[in-house]
Amino acid sequence: MTMHESVLLKETIEGLDIRPGDVVVDGTLGRAGHAIEAAKSARAKGGDAFIVGIDRDSDALAESEAKLKSAGIEAKLFKGNFRDMGEFVSKAGKSSADKIILDLGVSSPHIDSSGRGFSFKKDEPLLMTMEKEPTADSFTARDIVNGWAEEDIANVIYAYGEERYARRIAKAIAARRTDRPIETTSDLVSVIESAVPGMYKRGKIHPATRTFQALRIAVNDELGSLKKGLDAAFGALSQGGRLAVISFHSLEDRIVKTAMKEWAKAGRGEQLAKKPVAPGDEEIARNPRSRSAKLRIFIKN
Missing domain, CATH: 3.40.50.150 (Vaccinia Virus protein VP39)
Incomplete structure (x- = not known):
């Protein structure tokens, strides 16, 4: 534990x-x-x-x-x-x-061992719910990245994550999901890393940090x-x-x-x-x- x-x-x-x-x-x-x-x-x-x-x-x-x-x-x-x-x-x-x-x-x-996708360091289902056992009706991070309009995703990532590359990331998410759904944390991390400049990946914080924060805030209001x-x-x-x-x-x-x-x-x-x-x-x-x-x-x- x-x-x-x-x-x-x-x-x-x-x-x-x-x-x-x-x-x-x-x-x-x-x-x-x-x-x-x-x-x-x-x-x-x-x-x-x-x-x-x-x-x-x-x-x-x-x-x-x-x-x-x-x-x-x-x-x-x-x-x-x-x-x-x-x-x-x-x-x-x-x-x-x-x-x-x-x-x-x-x-x-919650971050390290919930199994619900709070951490970009682990490959887990992209849920981010505080509920231990989300139901079919639970609102999850998957719903946002796979179902929301690109502009709405960009707005959430910018407003709640204060992410400077929010529009790039949202565009990459929208492009990726036309091929197959974004289901896991690893799926999302790979999309984010493909969208941001190389120098950003070498910064003090992981390039997925702000996007994950934004999605968690949105999912749980x-x-x-x-x-x-x-x-x-x-x-x-x-x-x-x-x-x-x-x-x-x-x-x-x-x-x-x-x-x-x-x-x-x-x-x-x-x-x-x-x-x-x-x-x-x-x-x-x-x-x-x-x-x-x-x-x-x-x-x-």
């Missing part, structure tokens, strides 16, 4: 200032790294916090449940999307949350969910409560930054710091996936 290391863990827990009796909602529970540290932080101050965990992945929930139980941490876990946070807080028997954590990164197990999720989180937060959001690319951070600025402008609270917190060199060396992470914390009035 691939281990997932929680990003900006120390900075998040310190910034949230978790206290005994707090209701702590982890809206992106994953493998419970942040949730467990939140509970430990409360215990270090003399009492327990109550954890509410939300995740779309049943495997992650099962693993987290075992970890939390082993640590003797009281928690209520729910399968779902954090945009429905208010509903889950109510189901947990609580009226509001004192501290909320949203880690927007795709967990390492990540930006739409984030906007709704931020509103839901703010609504669920108690007076004086704190919301911590860790983003991993500029599109996400822009949405988070804008939401927090609007809340502050409306007199509904303030950001803990004007600038986001980024990982240090030591964390980046230990966990290269953390390099683009940004942490923002908002305190509600």
